[in-house]
Amino acid sequence: MPFGLTNAPTTFQAAMTTEFRHMLDRFVLIYLDDILVYSWSLDEHMEHLHTVLERLRQAKYKANRDKCEFARQELEYLGHYVTPQGIRPLADKIEAIRVWPEATNTTNVRSFMGLAGYYQRFITGYSRIVAPMTRLQSLKVPFVFGDDARRSFQALKMAMLMAPVLSIYDPTLPTRVTTDASGYGIGAVLEQHDRDDWHPVEYFSHKVPPINSLDDARKKELLAFVMALKRWRHFLLGCRRFTWVTNNNPLTYYKTQDTVSSTIGRWMYFIDQFDFTPKHLPGLSNRATDALSRRPDLCAMTHHACAFDEELQRQFIRGYESDPDFATLYAQLSSDHPSASHYRIVDGYLLLHSRGQDLLCVPRDRRLRTHLLGEYHDSRLTDHFGVNRTIARLRQRFRWPDLVTDVTRYCDSCEVCRRSKPRNRNPYGELRPMPIPQEPGLSIAMDVTGPFPRDRLGQDDILTVVDRLSKYARFLPCKYYATAPELVRLLHTSWICSHGVPEDIVSNRDTRFMSAFWTSLMQESDTKMKPSSARHPQTDGQTERAHQTAQMMLRTLIRPDQKDWVDRLPDIELAYHTSLHPAIGVTPFELHHGGRKKAVSSLIFSSHEQPT
Known part of the structure; x- marks a missing residue:
């Protein structure tokens, strides 16, 4: 593998992981070309070393003897000093941070934050301490290394000099995760008990995501626990039961809630993978994580x-x-x-x-x-x-x-x-209302509605035809999957033969109305098709309203088995044509035919009249 290639580290790490996949996290840790072999005893260590070296020989990898250290109880690894008692930062790295000069530009701040951030697991309240300098890393903010940044710079140096020794995680020891959340940040501490006292394994703090900034306190506390579990999943998943400590007492009964939101439901599904016992600890006793979750810079901005x-x-x-x-x-x-x-x-x-x-x-x-x-x-x-x-x-x-x-x-x-700001939508089109027809029969609107229960002839749909001026309507039964020629034949026999060929037809963009057969036939008849705009049924509002009226009347007239809806359509047409239409002030029959039609009540009363 040549030096300098962008993908060289990834390729080499993948190759090493493949070779030692059966040993990883059992007695081997690998980061690129740094191989760490750990064991409980010297005899076991010799066996592990033999296994690792044999695998290197089989894979034809060579180790530099001058850079190898064997059978050590204390050693430097990836910037840390590892001992049986715990892990602490290297002294030369701490010294480099101590003598680091004040930053004069954004690049200097990023360099310092990169070095200090590598050791943030050792620092309680790291996010709170570095908040003033974090803002200076953005190129969009004017670089002013003021008093707040200077105090943050010195406080971080002091915290690094006083960094505690973190314990090495032992899956056999009692473990607890303590979490806390504020309106602006979350904090967590992973600790283990060594029969004397609780000792920290790692500190963790994080800013609350903007999408969760408006959540209530209980939801933020649960979010803190979820993020802590994701951070230490490799420690906690599959291990012995651990304790979750929180200062939110109702949260310890989170599984007994009757209803939860979809977000909390997903969190609970993730949490249920772990074996733990929730425990309530008042906030005054939970000082470490409470400090991790507080960010005074954001608090000040909100109260201002x-x-x-x-x-x-x-x-x-x-x-x-x-x-x-x-x-x-x-x-x-x-x-x-x-x-x-x-x-x-x-x-x-x-x-x-x-x-x-x-x-x-x-x-x-x-x-x-x-x-x-x-x-x-x-x-x-x-x-x-x-x-x-x-x-x-x-x-x-x-x-x-x-x-x-x-x-x-x-x-x-x-x-x-x-x-x-740019416009994220197209400008509205020009309003072009359709002209009002000069006389009945010149312009019609039509649409298909259904499906309905299939009758004995296989009809399960209705073709509705409405005269746009008189509102005169026909409700014609047809098949739901009727083809364009079948609909043309139905329109011809039930409307055109009685009312003439219209000058234009308003319809939706049904594939049958837009087909080549239909459009060519309309052209031969000198009839203009006016399809509605896509996803805009208001264009053909007359037939949509007629659909609603017909369906409402059908529900009141048909039998419970709904098999006689076709037989009821003529009755619906009669009732519709002889009732006053609010848009025109008269009945559709009167405006369409120029005279009144005798209503049903007139027929009933006239049948009982006696000649005088």
Whole structure:
């Protein structure tokens, strides 16, 4: 394998893993060309060494004798010093961090963070310590190595100098995983008990993903446990029962919930692979992981959003007193004996306690709401994000009834967004309403609906034909899989022979109506086809409405076995044609034929009249 190729490390690692696949994690660890053989005793170690060297000989790999160390109880491996008592960083690496000069550009910060981050498993609260410097790694942020970054730089150096010795994981010892979560980060500690005390094996901290930032405390605590299990899956899966320690007492009964969301359901499915016992530990006793999950930089930014000047505070109070949504509630809470509620008043502000946090209620004051919308949409920290992200940010701290409507209207009217953001959809087409026919019979609309229960002739569908001016309709039974020639024959015999050839036909884009046979026949008849737009049934709204009317009337007339629906269609047509249509003000029969048709009631009464 030549040096310098991009895929050389991956190829070589794959080759080594293949050769030693039966020994890995049993008594061999391999990272590229570094092979570590570990054993419980010297005799066992000699057997393992013989097995490894024999495999190297068979694979025709050569080992450099000068770089090999045999039968050592303490050694350096991959930047760590490994002893029977535990693992600690190499002294020369710690010294390099101690004498590292202050960064002067983004590249220097990345180099320092890369070295320090390699040893973050030894540092409690690593994410919290390096938060000010983490922001400086982005090229989008102006590089200013200020006081916060300088304090973070020195604190990280001190933490590395005082890094504890981490125990080597032993699958035979009692194990516990302690987790905690805040609104901004999660933390976890993997520990083992050696008959004297609990000793850390590894620390872990991580920022809460943005998609989970709005979850309640219980869901974030469960997320912390899921991420810890993924981090230490190679230790915990298949081992003896371990203990999960959390400061969220209801979470210890997570399996007894009646209903869970799809996300929690997937997490529970993953968690059930592990054998553990949940245990509640109050937050004051859970200091290590509590510190890992706290990030003061993000906390400060969130609380800053509620800092208003005195004039705005007075506007809030005046707004509560006149707001129809909050006035009564504000008056009750301001009394000497307020009733128990999720609402409370602090410094004149009305707060709603929801999902473990206080939300500031915003009265119906245009100036106040516009001010908040501007802060959470136009500022440099929010950078003109879209409607959904702006709503999510506001819902973290505020509550008012029309929040979604106000945010949508504000973002849609933002000049900066309209000028700077690309359009993600095609522009709307020109409105071109279809012209109203001048007389009945010139323009019809038709569509097919079904399927219905098949009758004795195999008919299980209805071809609906509606005159677009008079609303006169025919409900013609047909087969669901009728071909284009069959539908043409039905239209000819049941409509054209009685009402003439129309000038145009409005229909959907059914393949039978768009077929070459149908279109060529319409061209010969000098009839223009007007197909509707794709996925826009409103174009052919008249037949869609006629479908609904026919189906509703069928449900009221047919027998329970639904086999007589074809026999009921003439009755439905008669009732439809002789009833007043709201769109035209008269009956369809009267407008279509120019005269009234005798109704059913007239026929009934006339049959009982006696001649005088």
